[in-house]
Amino acid sequence: MARRLKVLVSKEVRELVRDPKIILVMILVPSLMFIIMGEAVGFAAEKTAEEILKGVDTAFVDGDGGWASDLLYSIASSAPVSRVDRIQVTHGEDVADRALELAASGRYDLVIAVPQGFTENITSARPAVVLVYSVVRGLSVAAGAKPEVVTGLLESYKEHLVKQxxxxxxxxxxxxVLLNPFTVVEEAVVKGKALPQQALSMLMSQSFLLFLGPLILLSMAASIAAASIGVEKEEKTLETLLSLPIRGRDVLFSKAIATLIVAVIGTLSLSLGFTVYMRRVLSMPLEIASQAGATGAQPYGYSGGLGFSQVLELLGVGTVVVAVVGVFLSIMLVLLLSIVVSSLAGNVREAQALAGYIWLPLFIPLFAMMFLNITSLGPLGQAVLAMLPFATPLLALKAGFEGVPWIMYANLATNLAYSLLVLFLGARWFEGEKILTARIRARRRGLIRGLVGTGR
Amino acid sequence: MSKDRLLSVERLVKIYGDKPAVRGISFSVDEGEIFALIGPNGAGKTTTMRIIATLLKPTSGRVLVDGHDVVSEPLEVRRRISYLPEEAGAYPNMTGREYLEFVAQVYFEDPGEARAAVERGIEYAALGDAIDERVKTYSKGMKRRLQLARALMTRPRLLLLDEPTSGVDVVHAVHLRRVVKRVAREEGSTVLLSSHNMLEVEYLSDRVAFIHEGRILVEGTPGEVKKRYGAGNLEEAFVRALEEQGLSLGGSG
Structure with missing residues (x-):
């Protein structure tokens, strides 16, 4: 029987990987999307840096003429990317009007204006004002980068004054030392272990990936599984297949195994694209990244992250093992459900729609779980959590972190039970006659039409 | 008749919900015999075929293939049959040869036997170089030839052919009928056939049964049936059989 299962799996894999739709939608597009996005972000960052390095044309409108405005002018003109024209304002002329007029002329990217009495106010420690006009020439990241140069200049000027x-x-x-009397060395203590706060913050901020990763993998698996059975219906091959000397359940298993193989290939492709994206974004040179702060990119070599061994130590080996087994169980559960449910469809489109409707609502509680602490829930809430389908990977990591391991083991057991139940019922479904007749009945009752619109 | 009985259908009933499709039919087919079920759409031919092919469970009655019960021993039955549904497709991204190889590998553990079956299938299909092209490039007729070749190449004890030349043009239909007849005679396969085409039935069958609204009206050799109703051909005999029973031709699909 294992030989026939191997023959069936081989047939399924071959049919799936040769389907241009699957290659395009499940494998090529997700990875190319990230690669293209990475290139686009990298291109934008480079353009931003180029714009800044071309120079920021600055007009310095001086209505004060005192030492404080001289100091601001010298700091502004010493910045490597600035070209500064100093414009003295005659008595009686309004500094703001002159500055606006220069900004409107289009000759400058930036106009810094120092009103009369500025030095006197600074010297007397009275509030003083500097006027800054940034000329906006577009809505792109690159266009917005130039005016940001002035923020750094003024911060530097303030520091200089205070130090004086x-x-x-x-x-x-x-x-x-007077300006910065102490340095904060902050560490987070998790399960008795001290970790850099920055690293922990990063781990927390990236926790959405724990939700997003399995979501992408499961949606891909469900869609491929649905396509696999949808093709059988669309091409009218299922009746012949089920009349061959094989057990109906082997048809189910072979589809689940083949879909898993293709889903893993798809996920690897997606991961590759994501890695390329991250490298492209993170590998911008430090100076470009800092100048192009608007991209939100962290400079390459940023040391705020945690190594895999640290994560392993933090969560515990048991938790990671449960999480990995949980991913596998979740995929198998989604695959089996998708195959069984989509066997009610008459073609690929209907099959994918049915499979999508079935598993997507189950992810809503998982989404909510991202924002909740397990320990903040009462016994009933925790019991519900322990029974959530597909939740083991995310729950294991959260439970491991929060020190409530029983809930991840309970969820693992529950999901194992769900998988075995679906496997048992799915095998019976494929062994029985309903797999061939159910659509007729469902359509007669308007079920399929209600779910997926028209279609035959 | 010294031949062994290969197929035995006894008081077979199949009801879908509250709609009876087959109402207690009985017939048997001997080894090496070609037996045809003749009737309009909705007569119960395909349901009967599907029950024999182990795809549907009978509501009541019994079906034995080579002594094996279709309900309690479905795998044993499937090893002995080859079923060609009326609407059968092949996997669009496989080549014709790959499809035949896949089916042969399911039936035969021995690679040599599987290879020999594929060679037979290629000969029966007579698709020429197109056998190495993907099925999605095939016309309807080419797909039907591939399917029939698939069904024949495994040398089944019982061949179930539901409208074998449905949708095939005249030239290819003649080719397919010749192949079926040759293989049935040479390999000694038993054939249960259903068809609307009376010429086809008359050409291929040793015995026929008229079926209407889930009941068998008459059974015998084509000559016996025609003689009984004083008809020149099976079509005329079928109409007269209905009239004799006080029935009309208003079967639903």
Missing amino acids: WLRRAFPDKDPN
Whole structure:
């Protein structure tokens, strides 16, 4: 019987990987999408950097003429990417009007205007004002990057001024220490282990991937499984297949195994695309990344993450094993359900629609789980959580982290029971006659039409 | 008659929900015999075929293939049969040869036997170089030839052919009928055939049964049936058989 199962699996895999729709939609598009996105983000970042490096044309409108405005001018003109024209304003001329007029002329990217009395206010420690006009020439990231240069300049100027005051007030003290009297070294303690807070924050912020990863894999698996049975119906091959000297359940198993193989290939392809995307975005040179801050990219070599061994240590080997087994169980459960449910359909489109309707609502509680702590739920909530289908991978990682391991074992057992039940019922479904006649009955009752619209 | 009985259908009943499709039919087919079920759409031919092919369970009655019960020993029955449904397709992304190889590997454990079956299938299909092209490029007639070749190549004890030349043009239909007759005679396969085409039935069959609204009206050799109703051909005999029973030709699909 194992020989016949192998023959069936081989047939299923061959049929799936030769289907242009599956190759395109399940394997090529997801990976290419990330690669193209990475290239687009990288291109935008490079353009931004190029724009900045071309230089920021700045007009410095000086209505003050004191030492404080001189200092601001010298800091502005010493910035490597700035070309600064100093414009003195005559008595009686309005600084703001002159600055606006220069900004409107289109000759400058940036206009910094210092009103009369600025130095006097600074010297007397009274509130002083600097006017800044950023000329916006577009809505792109690159167009918005130039004006951001001024933020750095003014921060640097402020620091310079404060240090000057501190030197005068405390000539025997280091103004840097006075400005930053202490450094915060923050660590998070998880299960008695100290971890850099930054690393933990990153782990938390990336926890959505724990939801998104399995979601992508499961949706891909469900769709391929549905296509596999949909093709049998569409091409009218199922009746012949079930009349061959094989057990009906072997047809179910072979489809599940072949779909799993193709889904894993699809997921690897997707992961490859995602890796290329991340490398493309993260590998921007440090100076470009910092200048192109609007992209939100972290400079390459950012040391805030956790290594795999640290994650393993943090969660515990048992948790990781349960999570991995949970992923496998979830996939098998989705596959078996999708195959059985989509066997009610008459073609690939109907099959994929049916499979989608079945498993998608089950993900809603998982989505909610991302925002909840297990320990904040009462006994009833925890019991419900323990029975959620497909939840083992996410639940294992959360339960392992929160120190409530029983819930992940309970969920693993529940999902194992679900899988065995679906396997048993699915085998009976494929052994019985309803797999050939159910659609007729379902259509007669308007069930298929109600779910997937028209179609035959 | 010294031949062994290969197929035995006894008081077979099949009801879908509250709609009877087969109402207690009985017939038997001897080894090496070609037996045809003749009737309009909805007469119960396909349901009977599907029950014999182990795809449907009878509501009551019994069906034995080579002594094996279709309900309690479905796998034993499937090893002995080859079923060609009326609407049978092949996997669109496989070549014709790959499809035959797949089916042969399911039937035969020995690679040599499987190879020999594939060679026979290629000969029966007579698709020429197209056998190595993907099925999705085939015309309806080519697909039917491939399917018939698939059904014949395994040398089944019982061949179930539901409308074997349905949708096939005249030239290819003649080819298919010749192949069926030759293989049945040479290999000694027993054939249960259903068809609307009376010429086809008369050409191929040793015995026929008229079936209407789930009941068998008459059974015998084509000559006996025609003689009984004083008809020149089977079509005329079928109409007269209905009239004799007070029935009309208003069967539903």
